[in-house]
Amino acid sequence: MSRLGEQIVVRFCHNQTGFMNLLKAGPQALPSGVDLAPLPCSSKVEPYHILSFFAAGADGALIQACPLGACRFVDGNLRAAKRAAYAAERLSELGLDPARVRFRFAEAGSELDPMEIIKDFKENIRALGPTGLTGGRGAGGNEK
Amino acid sequence: MIVAERKPLAEILELVRGARKVLVVGCETCVAECAAGGRKEVAETAALLRMAFEQAGADVEIREASLDRQCVNQFLAEVGEEVAWADTILSLGCGAGVQALARFYPDKVFVPALNTQFIGTTVEAGVWAEDCSGCGDCKLAYFGAVCPLTRCSKRLLNGPCGGSREGKCEVSPEVDCAWQLIYDRLAALGQLDRLRAYVAPNDWSTSHSGRPRTIIREDRRV
Numbered sequence: 001m002s003r004l005g006e007q008i009v010v011r012f013c014h015n016q017t018g019f020m021n022l023l024k025a026g027p028q029a030l031p032s033g034v035d036l037a038p039l040p041c042s043s044k045v046e047p048y049h050i051l052s053f054f055a056a057g058a059d060g061a062l063i064q065a066c067p068l069g070a071c072r073f074v075d076g077n078l079r080a081a082k083r084a085a086y087a088a089e090r091l092s093e094l095g096l097d098p099a100r101v102r103f104r105f106a107e108a109g110s111e112l113d114p115m116e117i118i119k120d121f122k123e124n125i126r127a128l129g130p131t132g133l134t135g136g137r138g139a140g141g142n143e144k
Numbered sequence: 145m146i147v148a149e150r151k152p153l154a155e156i157l158e159l160v161r162g163a164r165k166v167l168v169v170g171c172e173t174c175v176a177e178c179a180a181g182g183r184k185e186v187a188e189t190a191a192l193l194r195m196a197f198e199q200a201g202a203d204v205e206i207r208e209a210s211l212d213r214q215c216v217n218q219f220l221a222e223v224g225e226e227v228a229w230a231d232t233i234l235s236l237g238c239g240a241g242v243q244a245l246a247r248f249y250p251d252k253v254f255v256p257a258l259n260t261q262f263i264g265t266t267v268e269a270g271v272w273a274e275d276c277s278g279c280g281d282c283k284l285a286y287f288g289a290v291c292p293l294t295r296c297s298k299r300l301l302n303g304p305c306g307g308s309r310e311g312k313c314e315v316s317p318e319v320d321c322a323w324q325l326i327y328d329r330l331a332a333l334g335q336l337d338r339l340r341a342y343v344a345p346n347d348w349s350t351s352h353s354g355r356p357r358t359i360i361r362e363d364r365r366v
Contacts, residue, residue: 046184046188047184047188048184048185048187048188048191051187051188051191051192051195052187052191054191054195055190055191055192055194055195090153090188090192093152093153093154093192094153094192094195094196094199095199096195131195132198132199133195133198133199134198135194135198136198
């Protein structure tokens with residue numbers, strides 16, 4: 001399999017029903033190279049999780065949080081935003097573009113189709129190209 | 145607690161240059177509280193190292209471990225197997241933790257991943273401040289439990305200088321004037337009369353300035 005910079009990890013707060021529906025539709029509903037999983041709260045993502053995704057061969061990581069002011073844990077989504085920004089800064093220590101980490105607050109009442117969000121991110125990451133990191137699985141493979 | 149910060153990645157990479165088997169070992173006490181050297185930071189550092197080594201084309205194995213306390217011998221044996229495996233151990237403990245590990249495993253190479261900063265407290269989530277200089281001659285009782293030796297930029301023991309402005313220090317507007325804090329505390333406690341007493345200069349012979357310090361309690365020795 002060629003490495004085009006398409007391996008992305010998507011983590012979302014389980015309150016995001018659009019993403020949950022996508023998950024329930026099964027992996028066949030997803031574009032290739034997408035690792036999608038829910039979180040009890042977006043703030044469950046720690047910087048080391050995000051960095052570990054990249055160390056394992058991911059080319060991009062998307063964190064989808066609840067809308068501003070709508071976190072059931074009051075400020076979990078704000079904390080998640082800071083953690084994602086911190087992880088992105090650490091990536092830049094390695095010369096990797098911090099844009100490989102994208103953090104999104106869902107838009108209350110007018111949220112985009114999750115598939116469109118994922119495709120848009122995937123296109124951006126593809127434009128950046130592969131990180132060159134395979135997580136020890138060799139240049140040709142990056143399956144998760 | 146001991147407050148520390150992680151060194152820049154470039155410096156850590158220089159410290160472990162030439163290593164082939166690196167054990168990243170954290171400490172779950174002070175440096176975990178200040179988000180510098182606990183399990184999460186071990187995982188973060190290990191991930192960064194894995195990526196950096198792969199970028200450099202270096203074939204380096206990395207393992208992770210963490211101890212409840214790196215500064216107490218009884219805990220150090222827990223990582224014996226991992227230490228035996230590694231050729232270099234990157235410690236995310238404070239300076240004392242690194243040295244304790246090195247004394248316990250004298251034939252191994254230990255390098256620090258952190259810069260140990262000070263004895264401090266968690267002021268709020270994500271904010272740590274220096275509160276104690278470990279001078280060995282504590283006078284907090286005179287100052288409403290605010291240490292001027294540590295928190296006054298000029299270490300004044302007998303009242304503020306002329307640089308206090310609206311509760312802030314002239315050294316930096318971000319630094320609270322320790323003497324304003326002392327005054328406010330003593331006023332609230334009804335103990336302003338304490339400020340009438342002259343406080344003698346500190347006995348620095350009890351501090352690190354005297355010599356590296358050791359405390360021996362015979363009743364605790366085995």
